[in-house]
Amino acid sequence: MAGFNGYDQIISSIxxxxxxxxxxxxxSGANTAAGVWHTTWLDSGFPxxxxxxxxxxxxxxxxxxxxxxxFANQSPSxxxxxxxxxxxxxxxxxxxxxxxxxxxGLSTASTGSKTVxxxxxxxxxxxxxxxxxxxxxxxxxxxxxxxxxxxSYTNQAGSTGQVGAQVTFPAAATKLGDxxxxxxxxxxxxxxxxxxxNVDTASSAGAVNLVLLKPLAAIPLVASQWNERDLVxxxxxxxxxxxxxxxxxxxxxxGTTAPTINFxxxxxxx
Amino acid sequence: MSLSGxxxxxxxxxxxxxxxxxxxxxxxxxxxxxxxxxxxxxxxxFPAKGVAPSSGGTTYNGATAGALNFNNVSPSKRFLxxxxxxxxxxxxxxxxxxxxxxxxxxxxxxxxxxxxxxTVNTPNLPxxxxxxxxxxxxxxxxxxxGNITLSxxxxxxxxxxxxxxxxxxxxxxxxxxxxxQLNIAPGDTGFQSVQSVTVSSTTGTAGVCSVILLxxxxxxxxxxxxxxxxxxxxxxxxxxxxxxxxxxxxxxxxxxxxxxxNSSSNWLGNIRTVWG
Numbered sequence: 266m267a268g269f270n271g272y273d274q275i276i277s278s279i280x281x282x283x284x285x286x287x288x289x290x291x292x293s294g295a296n297t298a299a300g301v302w303h304t305t306w307l308d309s310g311f312p313x314x315x316x317x318x319x320x321x322x323x324x325x326x327x328x329x330x331x332x333x334x335x336f337a338n339q340s341p342s343x344x345x346x347x348x349x350x351x352x353x354x355x356x357x358x359x360x361x362x363x364x365x366x367x368x369x370g371l372s373t374a375s376t377g378s379k380t381v382x383x384x385x386x387x388x389x390x391x392x393x394x395x396x397x398x399x400x401x402x403x404x405x406x407x408x409x410x411x412x413x414x415x416x417s418y419t420n421q422a423g424s425t426g427q428v429g430a431q432v433t434f435p436a437a438a439t440k441l442g443d444x445x446x447x448x449x450x451x452x453x454x455x456x457x458x459x460x461x462x463n464v465d466t467a468s469s470a471g472a473v474n475l476v477l478l479k480p481l482a483a484i485p486l487v488a489s490q491w492n493e494r495d496l497v498x499x500x501x502x503x504x505x506x507x508x509x510x511x512x513x514x515x516x517x518x519x520g521t522t523a524p525t526i527n528f529x530x531x532x533x534x535x
Numbered sequence: 536m537s538l539s540g541x542x543x544x545x546x547x548x549x550x551x552x553x554x555x556x557x558x559x560x561x562x563x564x565x566x567x568x569x570x571x572x573x574x575x576x577x578x579x580x581f582p583a584k585g586v587a588p589s590s591g592g593t594t595y596n597g598a599t600a601g602a603l604n605f606n607n608v609s610p611s612k613r614f615l616x617x618x619x620x621x622x623x624x625x626x627x628x629x630x631x632x633x634x635x636x637x638x639x640x641x642x643x644x645x646x647x648x649x650x651x652x653x654t655v656n657t658p659n660l661p662x663x664x665x666x667x668x669x670x671x672x673x674x675x676x677x678x679x680x681g682n683i684t685l686s687x688x689x690x691x692x693x694x695x696x697x698x699x700x701x702x703x704x705x706x707x708x709x710x711x712x713x714x715x716q717l718n719i720a721p722g723d724t725g726f727q728s729v730q731s732v733t734v735s736s737t738t739g740t741a742g743v744c745s746v747i748l749l750x751x752x753x754x755x756x757x758x759x760x761x762x763x764x765x766x767x768x769x770x771x772x773x774x775x776x777x778x779x780x781x782x783x784x785x786x787x788x789x790x791x792x793x794x795x796x797n798s799s800s801n802w803l804g805n806i807r808t809v810w811g
Contacts, residue, residue, distance in 0.1 A: 272540070276775070280612060332721055489795060490629035
């Protein structure tokens with residue numbers, strides 16, 4: 266039977282070499298303000314930088330996409346994350362997420378409905394349960410902080426035409442790579458796909474990607490101090506890393522200085 | 536007996552199938568930068584310091600001077616069980632210590648000027664031969680006095696040569712043996728070898744480094760504990776029951792340390808491995 270039925274089986278798998286230890290580094294950019302989330306997708310390091318997604322219907326991500334933190338497919342075995350560790354030059358909260366789908370070219374420089382029509386999530390989390398929708402700044406905004414909301418999306422139950430609440434960008438001038446989470450309609454717990462995004466208040470300039478992602482692990486970091494979380498006994502989370510997972514890091518900086526992040530993600534499969 | 540779970544590991548320990556290595560190192564740090572202890576001079580250092588790799592290339596194994604090494608145990612397998620550090624005088628943290636397997640290196644690579652590709656040609660990897668997960672680092676043996684923009688030509692984990700690392704800027708180092716990790720091209724997951732390093736520009740006039748290929752194993756966090764004799768610090772991580780990563784230590788492994796912190800300190804500690 267695939268998967269792990271106990272702690273000893275995890276140890277046996279490690280001893281048998283059924284494990285992978287991904288050590289990497291990301292040299293990231295500066296975020297707009299303390300507390301603003303920031304992507305590392307386009308940052309150099311190990312892995313190398315990813316590319317901008319396509320315009321609607323966007324890019325569907327898998328482990329073969331350049332820029333991903335990826336592990337070899339092991340089906341019918343199942344892979345699970347056992348440990349996440351990192352150190353960064355700035356204090357932050359670091360997330361490991363599975364980047365599922367993204368659509369580029371959404372302008373915040375004019376009000377109104379923006380067509381997203383995101384591609385279907387493929388291979389994992391297809392129900393949308395737990396999947397979050399974020400905006401990723403690709404052209405810096407200016408003059409006015411945009412106000413946006415999900416105008417039409419499909420939720421985790423397959424219901425279309427859902428409408429999310431408004432969110433205001435953290436500043437009039439948000440920087441490249443900043444990320445803003447999009448609220449969902451009350452009662453919803455995930456996103457299968459996004460049809461349209463509405464810009465309620467426009468900036469003078471600005472463009473974003475819409476990204477669908479699934480968070481897997483979170484770890485707080487004090488600057489220059491390694492922290493590692495055991496995902497088996499310490500947190501008992503054992504996040505599943507599906508075949509084709511396209512992992513990336515995103516962080517919430519406590520300041521505005523660009524960080525360098527060294528990290529490791531250890532996984533095993535059976 | 537082979538290791539198949541907690542009970543078998545416990546049995547292996549009780550049967551004496553383990554080794555403890557007591558190490559003592561001096562941490563010379565440059566705030567926010569990694570530093571290698573491979574050549575750090577200290578009369579109390581254990582293992583004793585190593586030497587820079589030769590310009591023609593050095594392949595590292597357990598017999599290399601400076602290595603933290605363990606006897607071969609094949610056909611058994613050896614794993615890292617725990618790593619703990621402390622200092623009776625306290626340690627001025629925070630910093631972290633990485634244990635890595637030092638695989639190959641090429642010394643005397645000049646990065647003092649933008650003078651074209653500097654030949655490196657690292658030897659074949661003795662372990663992790665596919666190169667998957669193998670990182671490339673520059674270990675400075677002559678400090679730089681400016682910011683250096685550089686890239687490297689390498690062969691990736693698939694054996695494809697002619698790959699080029701994205702251009703990156705190395706910061707000025709104030710002391711020897713600081714280390715900088717090389718970026719990797721999008722899509723690649725490791726280095727089989729490095730062929731050359733090219734400096735495209737520099738704001739300084741000095742800098743010599745070794746190109747090291749290594750495989751990280753664990754990192755241990757040392758929080759700021761205190762620097763007085765009455766505040767000893769002891770941090771220990773168990774890699775079976777505390778943080779289940781149990782990194783494999785292959786026969787012939789040449790273990791060494793990288794540190795990252797804001798202050799210099801001296802630490803002594805114990806590395807325990809178990810085999811079965």
